[in-house]
Amino acid sequence: TPYWLFGRNIVFPYLAPVLAAWLSTAGAGAYQYLAVRRRWRQAEADKSRYQQAMHFVTHEMRTPLTAIQGSSELIARYKLSEEKRRQIAELIHSESRRLARMIETFLSVERLAAGQVDLKRELFQADEVVAACAERARPLAERKRIRLRVEPVTNGALLGDRELMEYAIYNLLSNAIKYSPPDTEVRVTGTRRGEQVAIAVRDQGFGMDRDELRHIFRKFYRTKRAEASGEKGTGIGLAIVQEIVKQHGGSIEVESEPGKGSCFTVLLPAASEARAALPQS
Structure with a gap:
């Protein structure tokens, strides 16, 4: 030894x-x-x-x-x-x-x-995109007796692919309705944050914990509550939304708490006056 x-x-x-x-x-x-x-x-x-x-x-x-x-x-x-x-x-x-x-x-x-x-580079208003998505989602909300409240987006000129952006916002809106119980409210708001346009979709659904928030943008990921809800889904929609927003030079913020709902906020660069006057192809 x-x-x-x-x-x-x-x-x-x-x-x-x-x-x-x-x-x-x-x-x-x-x-x-x-x-x-x-x-x-x-x-x-x-x-x-x-x-x-x-x-x-x-x-x-x-x-x-x-x-x-x-x-x-x-x-x-x-x-x-x-x-x-x-x-x-x-x-x-x-x-x-x-x-x-x-x-x-x-x-x-x-x-x-x-x-x-290839993203289109066209000038469009965030208010028009939100209104179009809300119109499409309204029948879903009515079937579940969910109040859909949409506030106008002021000073929200954007430059990019309107069709893809409509897909992204509608996906967030339809998810909010899908995973919210009846007789609740889904609210869509838009504001300017300096050089960015912020579009927020807030629901009163079952929410997510911190561990789930770390994984929600991963392809094919679904939370346990989402799977238990009986709603059909692939877990791929948010991955597409994130890629669309990323390709537009933006980001997504998520706030959520179990039992208190979630809020997804899309942050996009606002179109400057110069770029609005001369849209690039």
Whole structure:
């Protein structure tokens, strides 16, 4: 033992450096093991969410495909009145567009992240975008008896892709309605913050805790409350919103607390007078 060696004046001059090196190596190895294990667990969790999302997609795709197939067979096999044919044709058209939108949604995240989507550079008013999104979302709110309150956005000129921005704001608005209980309020406001335009969507839903807030913009992530709500979703919408806002040079702030609702605020650079006068292509 070290005590027995020390009592007999037997000293190994290199023992301390060797022990220090061994302990350093062991410590580094343990840290590397824990880091790799943590990354492996994260990869497994991402894989599981991806598989769940793909299962949802295939399930959702089956519905419009079944409708299209059944409707086309009806037209091919039976003599139908002109009015019935028109109704079936409208159904096929509606379901095919729904299927196309679903596929486009899943492709949009990767294209945006890779910078493969060419953003339009057009001048538009934030107030017009908010009004258009509110009009689309109002039937959803009425079905759930949710009050949709929209305040005008003053001095909110923006430069960018209006169509993509409408997608982003509508996604936030529809999420607020989807995950809010009946007889509550969803409020949309817009203000100027210096050189930025801030568009906020606030709800009175079940909210999120700090751990959930750290992950909400990750692709295919859904909170436990969202999954338990019974509302369908893929966990990909917020990832698209974040990419759209990022491509416009903006950012998103999120405030939320369990049981007290959430507030998503989109911050976008305001169009200057010079750029408003000479929009770039």
